[in-house]
Amino acid sequence: MSTALQAILFGVLLPATIAGVFLLVGRRAWAAALGIGVGYAAGHAALEGEWPSLPPHDVTNWPIYFAIGAAILAVVETAWEYRAAVRWLVRVAVACGILWLLKPHDEDWRWLGAFFVAMMSFWILLALLARRLGDATLLLVLIVTVSGASVLFAVTGSVSLAQMGGCLAAGLGASWLLSAIGVGRAIVGGVVPVVAIVFSSIAACSVARWSYSSTPWWMAAVVAASPSAAWLVDWTPLRSATPWKSAVARATVVAIVVAVPVGLALKDFLASPY
Amino acid sequence: MTGKFTKLTTTILGSFILGLSALAVAADTYSVDPVHSFVTFRIVHVGVSATHGRFDDVSGTFVVDDADPTKSTVDVQVKAESIDTNNKKRDEDLKGPDYFNVKQFPTIAFKSKSVKPAGDKKFEVSGDLTLHGVTKPLTFTLTHIGSGKTPFKDFRSGYETTFTIKRTDFDMKKMLEGIGDEVQITVAIEGIRQDAKK
Numbered sequence: 001m002s003t004a005l006q007a008i009l010f011g012v013l014l015p016a017t018i019a020g021v022f023l024l025v026g027r028r029a030w031a032a033a034l035g036i037g038v039g040y041a042a043g044h045a046a047l048e049g050e051w052p053s054l055p056p057h058d059v060t061n062w063p064i065y066f067a068i069g070a071a072i073l074a075v076v077e078t079a080w081e082y083r084a085a086v087r088w089l090v091r092v093a094v095a096c097g098i099l100w101l102l103k104p105h106d107e108d109w110r111w112l113g114a115f116f117v118a119m120m121s122f123w124i125l126l127a128l129l130a131r132r133l134g135d136a137t138l139l140l141v142l143i144v145t146v147s148g149a150s151v152l153f154a155v156t157g158s159v160s161l162a163q164m165g166g167c168l169a170a171g172l173g174a175s176w177l178l179s180a181i182g183v184g185r186a187i188v189g190g191v192v193p194v195v196a197i198v199f200s201s202i203a204a205c206s207v208a209r210w211s212y213s214s215t216p217w218w219m220a221a222v223v224a225a226s227p228s229a230a231w232l233v234d235w236t237p238l239r240s241a242t243p244w245k246s247a248v249a250r251a252t253v254v255a256i257v258v259a260v261p262v263g264l265a266l267k268d269f270l271a272s273p274y
Numbered sequence: 275m276t277g278k279f280t281k282l283t284t285t286i287l288g289s290f291i292l293g294l295s296a297l298a299v300a301a302d303t304y305s306v307d308p309v310h311s312f313v314t315f316r317i318v319h320v321g322v323s324a325t326h327g328r329f330d331d332v333s334g335t336f337v338v339d340d341a342d343p344t345k346s347t348v349d350v351q352v353k354a355e356s357i358d359t360n361n362k363k364r365d366e367d368l369k370g371p372d373y374f375n376v377k378q379f380p381t382i383a384f385k386s387k388s389v390k391p392a393g394d395k396k397f398e399v400s401g402d403l404t405l406h407g408v409t410k411p412l413t414f415t416l417t418h419i420g421s422g423k424t425p426f427k428d429f430r431s432g433y434e435t436t437f438t439i440k441r442t443d444f445d446m447k448k449m450l451e452g453i454g455d456e457v458q459i460t461v462a463i464e465g466i467r468q469d470a471k472k
Contacts, residue, residue: 274361
């Protein structure tokens with residue numbers, strides 16, 4: 001099977017189908033979380049050609065296990081209303097665990113701290129957006145961000161990481177489509193932990209310091225921060241537009257932010273082909 | 275009588291010690307000279323041509339036992355990060371997670387388990403090759419290029435081998451359509467003798 005066909009079948013259709021089936025059956029936040037998490041894990045493993053051992057041979061296969069763990073965490077978070085402080089303490093512990101498993105053996109604490117701050121900032125950003133934006137809008141914004149990251153990873157040197165981003169974006173895409181036609185309500189509470197964990201772990205692998213993928217750290221940071229641009233629409237007349245127009249406007253602003261690092265990386269890629 | 279006995283004992287012991295010394299020095303340890311050692315590779319690109327590359331950081335030791343070649347050993351390490359294919363962008367990709375994943379697997383190593391004579395100046399070397407964190411048995415024919423004193427006022431010995439591996443055997447499975455599975459590797463090492471026999 002060709003690499004392109006594999007990417008479409010395993011990297012897009014499989015995670016999208018799994019995410020869609022879970023959401024169609026469950027129609028709640030927990031179903032969206034399980035669908036996107038399990039869909040991602042299945043797609044990533046299918047692209048690898050096997051279910052990786054535990055611990056995985058390559059650290060870049062950890063996100064398979066992180067996705068399942070994130071889905072379980074999201075199910076717990078949506079099933080039980082426990083105090084926000086406890087919720088964030090658990091999230092901090094999860095972030096520490098993930099970074100510890102991903103970090104190279106010779107990493108120093110300053111960089112580990114920087115990655116931790118970046119990961120928690122991304123999680124907080126998504127949690128804040130989830131409170132402000134509706135399902136369809138946030139999912140659309142996340143699709144733009146994750147797809148942009150996928151392109152960025154591809155043009156800065158890693159097909160594997162690009163495909164991982166594609167798996168996550170495909171699950172988000174299926175959830176967004178179903179959400180847009182009214183299947184599932186208030187699902188972003190389940191989506192946020194999964195995206196925060198899986199996207200952060202892929203992004204951590206993309207930076208040269210950690211896996212020697214040659215994505216400049218600042219480009220990964222700009223793409224990760226891009227969902228915050230959705231707020232800019234609040235300062236325009238589109239703030240009070242119909243939900244659809246507002247969603248498209250927010251996604252467009254995010255896409256413009258994402259386009260800057262992706263465009264620069266693409267320019268560099270095209271300038272030195274091999 | 276006692277004096278003669280003491281003399282005889284001393285002579286026998288002396289001969290024994292000399293004999294042992296001769297055996298001990300029969301095996302010479304060499305350290306790999308990184309300046310005159312090369313690890314190069316060749317891999318087919320999109321089915322139409324061969325791309326060549328090299329690793330610039332080679333180190334290790336080998337022991338040569340002229341009296342009993344089966345006691346010879348080879349222990350060579352290569353820093354995966356030193357890959358050089360004459361294109362910076364391609365080198366960065368090769369160091370990344372799709373291929374060598376050098377942050378996680380920084381060293382490529384070969385350690386021999388057996389060495390057998392295999393004809394004039396040739397040896398069959400078997401051992402373990404560790405690449406991308408995967409260790410597999412490997413056997414190749416090593417050719418002795420030459421040995422001798424050099425203008426650097428030391429004693430050197432050089433060997434060369436070419437063998438083929440499949441990268442998928444070492445869990446490097448990406449982009450098989452464009453980049454071949456079989457990798458032909460040539461190792462040419464020059465060692466500087468480490469003992470006092472200069």
